[in-house]
């Protein structure tokens with residue numbers, strides 16, 4: 502028999518765990534699927550490459566498989582609190598998957614605006630099965646977001662994209678968890694950047710913990726975008742963003758200003774990585790660390806590898822890289838480079854299997 506406290510305490514979700522630190526309406530009743538509390542997985546691979554200590558914040562371990570759930574518990578809780586009947590979002594996939602799940606839990610009607618033909622099948626399946634109404638827009642993500650804003654302005658439907666500041670209140674809890682686990686803030690924090698809500702939220706969280714004295718420092722924030730959708734790198738919107746990393750296929754980030762502030766105040770920066778670098782990092786991360794992420798989620802790791810190749814150093818530093826969403830959401834892109842999935846076909850015979858496996 503194992504000893505210890507029984508019943509064991511379960512993680513309560515980000516609102517109940519951190520309520521005192523979040524700007525939310527007093528007495529807000531949380532709509533939660535017990536999001537957050539995600540693992541920091543130590544990467545022996547990247548630790549070995551850098552000579553630092555590299556941790557992966559694995560956000561796939563949220564209820565719908567991406568970090569979006571942290572903000573969505575807050576946004577949907579507030580929408581219900583304020584009497585909304587319906588909620589709307591523009592989405593490259595994960596926001597709609599998350600919104601649909603939390604709307605279902607709250608008894609609200611979810612309305613999803615997606616760009617034409619660009620959503621990973623797993624994410625679509627989530628939105629559909631959770632009962633969202635799906636409206637495909639002839640345009641890209643940025644057009645969808647404009648439309649969602651217009652609907653929320655003119656009709657009785659609450660907008661839950663990260664332009665809703667409540668989303669960032671939920672998402673900043675990821676920083677709290679990191680500091681709570683490591684005992685202090687890391688030296689560097691690397692992450693993928695699309696619409697730029699997440700980097701803004703992390704920075705909010707790190708600043709707040711530093712002000713409270715729970716962390717002695719704040720990390721340098723480094724955001725990585727896909728080359729085909731890198732407005733924060735070039736300083737210009739991308740009218741026609743293009744990348745296989747669909748979750749960061751955003752040409753005109755809604756949190757542009759906040760993201761620039763985060764980079765500036767932390768003495769960080771933005772850089773771009775190619776789709777080839779992103780997809781290679783996705784596979785290497787899966788094979789070396791056992792962590793399968795969707796393409797966009799590998800942008801931070803791809804960025805670190807590119808920096809190391811360019812001679813930059815993380816030696817002696819503590820680094821956290823957020824890997825934002827689960828690999829199972831987009832298996833089609835993950836398998837594109839693999840050709841034949843099956844290596845051998847044999848009869849049900851030990852000798853034959855051993856020969857095929859190179860054991861005999």
Ligand SMILES: *Cc1c(COP(=O)(O)O)cnc(C)c1O
Pocket residue numbers: 567568569595596663693694695696697698699700748749795797798825826827
């Ligand atoms: C939303 C998302 C991003 C980008 O986050 P932003 O807050 O839009 O910058 C990156 N990866 C995944 C998996 C996402 O779902």
